[in-house]
Amino acid sequence: MAEERLQKYIARCGTASRRKAEELILQGRVKVNGKVVKELGSKIIPGKDMVTVDDKRIYEKEKHIYIKLHKPEGYVTTVKDQFNRRTVIDLINIKERIFPIGRLDYNTSGLLLLTDDGDLANKLMHPKYLIYKTYEAEIIGRISNDSLNALRTGVLIDGYKTAPARVNLLKEAQNTSHVQISIHEGKNRQVRKMFQAVGHKVIKLKRISFGNIELGNLKPGEWKYLTDAEIKYLKE
Ligand code: URA
Numbered sequence: 001m002a003e004e005r006l007q008k009y010i011a012r013c014g015t016a017s018r019r020k021a022e023e024l025i026l027q028g029r030v031k032v033n034g035k036v037v038k039e040l041g042s043k044i045i046p047g048k049d050m051v052t053v054d055d056k057r058i059y060e061k062e063k064h065i066y067i068k069l070h071k072p073e074g075y076v077t078t079v080k081d082q083f084n085r086r087t088v089i090d091l092i093n094i095k096e097r098i099f100p101i102g103r104l105d106y107n108t109s110g111l112l113l114l115t116d117d118g119d120l121a122n123k124l125m126h127p128k129y130l131i132y133k134t135y136e137a138e139i140i141g142r143i144s145n146d147s148l149n150a151l152r153t154g155v156l157i158d159g160y161k162t163a164p165a166r167v168n169l170l171k172e173a174q175n176t177s178h179v180q181i182s183i184h185e186g187k188n189r190q191v192r193k194m195f196q197a198v199g200h201k202v203i204k205l206k207r208i209s210f211g212n213i214e215l216g217n218l219k220p221g222e223w224k225y226l227t228d229a230e231i232k233y234l235k236e
Helices: 006-012 018-026 118-125 145-153 190-197 228-235
Strands: 030-032 051-053 066-071 108-115 133-140 166-172 176-183 202-210 223-225
Touching: 006 018, 006 030, 006 051, 018 030, 066 228, 108 118, 118 228, 133 190, 145 166, 145 190, 176 190, 190 202
Parallel strands: 108 202
Antiparallel strands: 030 051, 066 108, 066 223, 133 176, 133 202, 166 176
């Protein structure tokens, strides 16, 4: 394990700011493995050395990983697939064990969040938080205003009426339409089934945002760590 400067470690534990931590050290209030350390350059090994401030042991904050991936079509969102198909985890080459927050169909592309923070993942998947997920769907045929309105107010899928959705027609071609749709529920294949309910087959589906978090300019298969602001947004 890598060494770390004592004041940085104290700050990372959330005990005090870096500057305040330096003061604590100079005042002789910090001990490492039971011995007072007053030198600012001192280093410790997090997780191995015992650090106390005013004789109270301090601990590192649990650190979690939060990632956004542009899931390509042709990948499953499970960690391991019973049919040995490629999984989204195969695209992310890190040693920590992470898992997807929610799921996207095998043939859906776009924004997928992954983490090792089970607590937050569970919360975000809970319907009561009403997080809108936005998709761009390419569908067969030209969609009527009546159908767009039906999607907005709710349609029946598997005997269930969907909650109000935000729906915008983006463009129309000769025999296809591009529609943006935001929903906060996550029933199985919900967007595909909603369009089916108004008589249109989805031929391409891409998720472009999850709440305020956007896919941005990630290319299919690319991923990056969420920014501090994005993590803060999810936690709040
Ligand atoms: N709705 C669908 O139909 N498929 C997805 O992958 C996500 C939402």
